[in-house]
Amino acid sequence: MTDAIESAKKAAAIQAVKEHFDPTATHVGIGSGTTIVYVVEAIKDASTNPQIRFVPTGYQSRQVIVQAGLTPIAFDSLPPDVMLDVAFDGADEVDEELNCIKGGGACLFQEKLVAERAKKFVCVADYRKNQSRLLTFWPTIPIEVAPISVPNVLTSLRTIGSTKPELRTTLLMKSGPLKTDQDFFIVDAPFPPLLTTADVAAGKGKGDGSDGTWEVNKLSRAIKELTGVLEVGIFSGLNGNEAEALRVKESSVRTVTGGQKPVAVYFGMQDGSVQVRKAKDL
CATH class of the missing domain: 3.30.70.260 (ACT domain)
Known part of the structure; x- marks a missing residue:
């Protein structure tokens, strides 16, 4: 079972990075948890730009970035006008409307800071996290x-x-x-x-x-x-595309609250496939 879960996480991470990581990006958010290890591995394989700065959501994710030979930068070192091109993170559970529960690893505050600063949040998880309603499988x-x-x-x-x-x-x-x-x-x-x-x-x-x-x-x-x-530890409200529309309308980068919903969630399945759940506006 453990091998199947880890294989599912890796497959989801590889596809999510392939579809959402741009080697010309300048700043990328990196979340916490076991799935993110595979995300960073996939980014390392795909990255040809040593100038990208990676913003971790906590100590563990910073160590993963450093061990991959990538360059971390603290969230509070970001210039005020800089948005992250994308933020990758996991979730403890995701519902049909892409609301997420996060915080099983106790990094929810910094995860929200990073997600809300990103142009888009992409979630990577395994099949156990795919539920119709929050608090179905994850208990709290x-x-x-x-x-x-x-x-x-x-x-x-x-x-x-x-x-x-x-x-x-x-x-x-x-x-x-x-x-x-x-x-x-x-x-x-x-x-x-x-x-x-x-x-x-x-x-x-x-x-x-x-x-x-x-x-x-x-x-x-x-x-x-x-x-x-x-x-x-509830990530809900706007997704990145909706937030960008508000930023253009209001000329502001401070319109996102609630953690930001992902624009897409990649679930690694037991059979090795990847199921993608996307926001309706994509």
């Missing part, structure tokens, strides 16, 4: 919180319908809570499967929590508003 929403706020955030999450939110600990319980690159903690919050915007339009639930149902975007905003929450 990761939330990055200030350590002092954990008790209040847990109480608030229970109030809005999370069944049993818990503080994530390290593999060694005696080491205490897991810390992010920002020295924040991660709370994992389970909810019933989330509705899409189409579900709400079809009358399958109000999606605002009042009837026990939550729509993806509404739940993301509700959690983000809790005092002490730095970021929520």
Whole structure:
């Protein structure tokens, strides 16, 4: 099973890079997780431009970039007028509308920074992450919180319908809570499967929590508003093409929030094929 999953990740990464990596790019975002190792390998094989700068979403992805002989640059070193040509990242789960859950590896805050700064976000995953609704296979929403706020955030999450939110600990319980690159903690919050915007339009639930149902975007905003929450592991809202249309209309590079949905998701399948789910405007 493990070999099949790794082969699926590699196949998806190779195709995603082939279709979205441009050797003439100047800045490329690189996400976190095991799938990204294959993305970087594919980029190394395809890249003929040593001037490209790669922006990692955390310590692990920076190490992968360095080990591949590519050049990393810190996110906060980017000139304010520079957009990433593309950002590649994985996901813990993806629904029919390309909303994603991310943060299983505890890098969600920096992953959102990078995704929102990219002209387009391309997601690479294996077949297990391909679900019709979020919180179908993946059990919780990761939330990055200030350590002092954990008790209040847990109480608030229970109030809005999370069944049993818990503080994530390290593999060694005696080491205490897991810390992010920002020295924040991660709370994992389970909810019933989330509705899409189409579900709400079809009358399958109000999606605002009042009837026990939550729509993806509404739940993301509700959690983000809790005092002490730095970021929520839901990537929703606009995709890169929609964001670019707003940037042209508003002459601004600061119109994207919510993490940005991918323009395309590449799922490596068990049989070695790759299934691609694209945004409707592509």
